[in-house]
Amino acid sequence: MIEIKNIYKSFNDKYVLEDVSAIFEKGKTNLVIGASGSGKSVLMKCLVGLESIDQGQILYDNRDFANLGYEAKKVVRREIGMLFQGAALFDSLSVEENVGFPLKMFSDLHKSEQMDRINFCLKCVNLENSNKKFPSEISGGMKKRVGIARAIALNPEYLFCDEPNSGLDPLTSRVIDELIKEITQEFQITTIINSHDMKTVMDLGDSICFIHKGIMWWQGNNKEIMNSGNPELDTFLKAYLF
Amino acid sequence: MSLFTSIGRYTLFVRGLISKPERFSVFWERTLHEMTAIGVGSLGIVAAISLSVGAVTTVQTAYQLITGLVPRSIISTILRDSTILELAPTITCLVLAGKVGANIASELGNMSVSEQIDALDVMGVNSASYLVLPKIVAGLFVIPLLIIIAMTLGIIGGYWAGVMGGAISPRDFSEGILNDFRGFTVVFSFIKSITFAFIITSISSFHGYYTRGGALEVGRSSTKAVVYSCVGILFSDFILAQMLLEN
Numbered sequence: 001m002i003e004i005k006n007i008y009k010s011f012n013d014k015y016v017l018e019d020v021s022a023i024f025e026k027g028k029t030n031l032v033i034g035a036s037g038s039g040k041s042v043l044m045k046c047l048v049g050l051e052s053i054d055q056g057q058i059l060y061d062n063r064d065f066a067n068l069g070y071e072a073k074k075v076v077r078r079e080i081g082m083l084f085q086g087a088a089l090f091d092s093l094s095v096e097e098n099v100g101f102p103l104k105m106f107s108d109l110h111k112s113e114q115m116d117r118i119n120f121c122l123k124c125v126n127l128e129n130s131n132k133k134f135p136s137e138i139s140g141g142m143k144k145r146v147g148i149a150r151a152i153a154l155n156p157e158y159l160f161c162d163e164p165n166s167g168l169d170p171l172t173s174r175v176i177d178e179l180i181k182e183i184t185q186e187f188q189i190t191t192i193i194n195s196h197d198m199k200t201v202m203d204l205g206d207s208i209c210f211i212h213k214g215i216m217w218w219q220g221n222n223k224e225i226m227n228s229g230n231p232e233l234d235t236f237l238k239a240y241l242f
Numbered sequence: 243m244s245l246f247t248s249i250g251r252y253t254l255f256v257r258g259l260i261s262k263p264e265r266f267s268v269f270w271e272r273t274l275h276e277m278t279a280i281g282v283g284s285l286g287i288v289a290a291i292s293l294s295v296g297a298v299t300t301v302q303t304a305y306q307l308i309t310g311l312v313p314r315s316i317i318s319t320i321l322r323d324s325t326i327l328e329l330a331p332t333i334t335c336l337v338l339a340g341k342v343g344a345n346i347a348s349e350l351g352n353m354s355v356s357e358q359i360d361a362l363d364v365m366g367v368n369s370a371s372y373l374v375l376p377k378i379v380a381g382l383f384v385i386p387l388l389i390i391i392a393m394t395l396g397i398i399g400g401y402w403a404g405v406m407g408g409a410i411s412p413r414d415f416s417e418g419i420l421n422d423f424r425g426f427t428v429v430f431s432f433i434k435s436i437t438f439a440f441i442i443t444s445i446s447s448f449h450g451y452y453t454r455g456g457a458l459e460v461g462r463s464s465t466k467a468v469v470y471s472c473v474g475i476l477f478s479d480f481i482l483a484q485m486l487l488e489n
């Protein structure tokens with residue numbers, strides 16, 4: 001479980017996140033939704049420590065991440081997997097080397113055990129015959145799958161996905177959504193997904209945070225979202241429904 | 243950004259690189275890879291340039307010494323000293339700044355704008371040290387070797403042009419090469435090449451690593467990497483000559 005309390009983040013004296021609080025639960029696909037530029041990516045970057053926060057607390061199962069020392073932060077980092085918007089695969093490494101990278105850096109597994117783990121992760125994302133291919137040789141959907149496989153290589157407790165569907169066709173988007181949901185439930189991961197895709201919201205929305213101009217306006221789930229009574233959220237939803 | 247902020251950020255960047263590698267085997271593997279990329283990849287251009295610079299130096303020196311009052315062997319002595327002291331290290335490194343520097347900056351720049359560096363950081367890898375340190379270490383090993391090759395080929399190029407063009411006999415040439423040879427010139431040249439190697443790899447890495455934006459900025463970073471590496475080389479060339487070549 002990740003709990004964030006009263007997070008503030010500014011760039012050049014302009015607040016991009018203001019007093020954001022939320023709870024992201026284990027074994028659930030927790031969505032953060034909002035229009036482009038609302039602050040979803042910044043929030044995620046703050047959570048994983050790529051950006052520092054001005055104020056507030058980020059609690060990874062009660063460990064105050066922002067205030068941990070370098071080594072203690074590293075321990076938490078080992079438990080984090082992240083899927084980037086553009087997948088962010090290492091260009092110079094093949095698919096299996098990408099997935100094996102965290103293992104090579106951080107695990108004490110032998111070569112053959114690493115290979116088993118790599119194949120297991122690639123199987124989880126239904127990508128079994130592309131081990132030797134390079135990122136430039138595979139499609140956008142495949143890149144995202146490799147990105148997921150790499151993110152789960154070290155058995156993470158926490159999985160972050162920044163717009164997993166952006167740039168994908170609707171069919172591939174559903175496949176990726178399903179994958180993330182399955183992995184989350186099977187391995188009981190705390191998953192956080194940034195999205196502005198309504199289909200994702202309806203399919204995966206066990207828990208939804210709506211963020212608009214850096215402020216958290218509403219939290220709930222996909223059953224309640226249509227009747228939130230929140231004007232900002234209704235405007236956001238209308239844009240997709242009509 | 244002002245010059246002083248840049249220099250400050252560059253200094254912090256270099257200081258941040260000095261950390262224990264996560265996995266020594268990985269560090270070593272990457273260093274070997276970079277050595278091949280820098281060394282083998284640059285051999286052709288270094289050879290071509292040093293042969294022709296040596297040849298041109300000989301022909302021009304011969305032309306300026308046409309009087310006949312000085313012994314012909316002076317031509318190869320001048321070729322030897324200018325090649326070892328200045329032409330081999332400085333010209334080779336200016337060319338390497340263009341080739342290796344642009345390469346490093348665009349590789350790191352692309353990794354930065356496509357969030358690959360963020361991906362490393364999220365995993366808890368010290369991205370600057372993981373990516374940049376092997377490049378610098380590889381450069382410090384390989385570039386001095388390239389300079390030694392450049393020296394040798396420069397003198398061979400000079401011999402070829404001088405003897406074939408009839409400006410100097412093979413006998414005079416070898417006499418001039420051996421005449422009053424000071425080993426310190428080679429040491430000086432070695433110090434220069436190590437300094438230049440550090441300048442090229444670290445400045446280019448700095449500009450690549452801090453690239454933000456997209457493809458356009460990656461191009462800009464490469465240009466900056468080359469320009470600032472060249473300026474750094476010429477500036478330190480002067481400083482080193484002042485410091486070490488007194489008397």
Ligand SMILES: Nc1ncnc2c1ncn2[C@@H]1O[C@H](COP(=O)(O)OP(=O)(O)O)[C@@H](O)[C@H]1O
Pocket residue numbers: 011016034035036037038039040041042043
């Ligand atoms: N590094 C940065 N420097 C300054 N402003 C930034 C930076 N990163 C993001 N922003 C600003 O923060 C706001 C939120 O951006 P972002 O989180 O990327 O939106 P999105 O919800 O589409 O992911 C935008 O207005 C953006 O311009």
Ligand SMILES: [Mg+2]
Pocket residue numbers: 040041042163
């Ligand atoms: Mg975003």
